[in-house]
Amino acid sequence: MISNKGQILAVDDLPANLKVISETLCNAGYAVSTARDGEMALKSLQHYQPDLILLDILMPGIDGFETCRRLKADRNTSHIPVIFLTALSDTVNKVKGLELGGVDYITKPFDQAELLARIKVHINLKKAQVQLIQESKLSMLGELVTRIAHEINNPITFIYTNINHAAQYHEELIHLLELYEAQFPTPSQEIKDWREEIDLSFLKQDYFQLLESMKLGTERIKSIVVSLRSFAKLDEAEWKLFDLHEGLTNTVMLLSYHLQRNYNRKAVKVVKNYEELPLVYCNPAQLNQVFMNLLMNAIEAIDEKYSNHEPEGEAMLEYPQIVISTAFEVVDRENLVCIHISDNGIGISETIQPQIFDQFFTTKSTGKGAGLGLAIAKQIITEKHEGTITYTSELGKGTKFMIAIPIDRKNQLGY
């Protein structure tokens, strides 16, 4: 059962206690699951992430202290707040529980109102903490993008304009050389030798091509800077009518380094099946963040699939591919824009599927994934844009994320 108020795991070896706790919490609107001992609790945490754990201390097998120690040592469960709920009322045990990472300590028999009030405080605290982390992640990215765009923009404009001057000076010098050649057709031996040494006709042609490729390179950097600025939508109001294709294209452009061929795999092919879409009233910076998170996940899933293959192994015959499709649909008389992002990466195993949108859930190594990408994406799509985000996945074959955003509601309200 999913509850808006939150999900709580209650751990106690006495069925009578579990019954009272469950009734109290259910009546208050929480979804409750139970475990009869520490081992069972740790096992069930492998498959689901409650918002809070109520933990008895005196239990057969591993006691509550040890259970708490183990779940705080596991990065997948360490963030879940634990309240000790126990008959041990002496200060030594209370301090021990808090030192082990418990957020609170309630003695039995408990007062129902007090228990509920404390649970509410800790669930709200946790939510506020997560919100802060998400916001700081978003604003950190925004700041970084601003700095990079600014730092790169000036020097690259400098180079870009100077290349044109260099090309012009080159033409003028060559012309001067030609005039000399016409007026002094028989040069000295020294000039002849040097002309041969530098292969003058090659140099003339190559210098021109060299400038052309430098120009191409700087044009590319300039367009990356434009993408960066538009990605973070630095100069614009938060909510506006926005061309989603522009957002998708810019995001793909920013990821081009990650899409390139690497030691294990070919370059990731990005197929764009774009239908004509109306402009969407939305928060472009937030939607770009969603596209970025989904596309990064797709690339990481592809990388994981190919990480164990030899460069010229059989898997190299298959193209790593990301398909981005967009469509305008009318469902139940509601106008929706749909964005589908599918990859042929590693896929998601059925056992972890229920958890992928959970905050801090990650299968990536420490330092690589914070487990926030999908949680942020879900919040932005469902809460901020009143849309939906779902997915289908097959292990070893790939994953497809589907976003649908209603386009009239916000427009009528806010524009």
Ligand SMILES: Nc1ncnc2c1ncn2[C@@H]1O[C@H](COP(=O)(O)OP(=O)(O)OP(=O)(O)O)[C@@H](O)[C@H]1O
């Ligand atoms: N396209 C995908 N293919 C396979 N697995 C995926 C895909 N997208 C997400 N996952 C799984 O869902 C987990 C959670 O994804 P999420 O984006 O929330 O966090 P993360 O990528 O691990 O870390 P972060 O995005 O914060 O850097 C991933 O660790 C991965 O196991």
Ligand SMILES: [Mg+2]
């Ligand atoms: Mg991610």
